[in-house]
Amino acid sequence: MSSNHHIMPLPAYILVFCTLLAGTALTVWVAFIDLGALNTVVAISIAVVKALFVILYFMHVRYASRLTWVFAGAGFLWLAILLAITMADVMSRGWLPFPTSDFLNIR
């Protein structure tokens, strides 16, 4: 039952820290290069990778129980649903004319 008590070696923490700093430098550097619409995609991708490093190592989720994985994953699944359905509404506005009906007397 020592899985909850996994102690990461000091150099591993330093390595994660350096990876996060490198990610920050990379995201600033790449923002000044014109990639068109890809700029936002790259910025968010780097942020997701950085967040994964924080979650897996600093927050010890890599060494936590499967149930903890489900809890952590659920948060981001519902965040994805929140963003996807909100944007589905916003982006599909105006695709179809506003419905009118003589029968229901709506104009």
Add this chain to the structure above:
Amino acid sequence: MAEPVHGLAHHFEDMDQQRESATLGMWAFLVTEVLFFGGLFAAYTVYRTLYPAGFAEASHHLDVTLGAINTAVLIGSSLTMALAVREGQLGRKKGIILFLVLTILLGVAFLGIKGIEYSHKFHEHLFPGLGMFQVDSPVASEMQLFFGLYFAMTGMHAFHMIIGVGLMVWLIVKASRGRFTAEYYGPVEIVGLYWHFVDIVWIFLFPLLYLIGRHG
């Protein structure tokens, strides 16, 4: 009856079960936090999609250097927080206190830099309320929307950090009274999870607020 174990609440079988329950409970709370900030991120996504020009121009008024320095400071504070938890796992009281103090110092440094940025925005008439907002641009009202989100998102983030600093002061008091052992350091770990979550929010806020359309 077994001997009572230090730090073990009576309704748990053993320390491992207690630790597992605490971690799960904290993650359940963090899920609500993800969705709380998620609402702000959704509002941001909607308005940036509708008003890309205003968002890009407004973003250029933010200071990338200060933003990047603050990102590094906050990542550093996450490192010291993780090391405080590690000292907890090893049952080293002095180590816990040392790394918590370092984390607080880095957290306060972040808030200080944020305060400097806020005061610049006030002086440049970029605060979106109290009739202060004044920008000479064809997309001024779109920019005002961006700064509304900027202050709401970074303000809510800073508020979480202030709570985190308060929690760490409480941990330092507990640690200095010798409450933590290698078997019982749960509160350090739980506050650690909270602090790392706040770090993750900033990891997304920095590119989304500071780095829009910086090229060309």
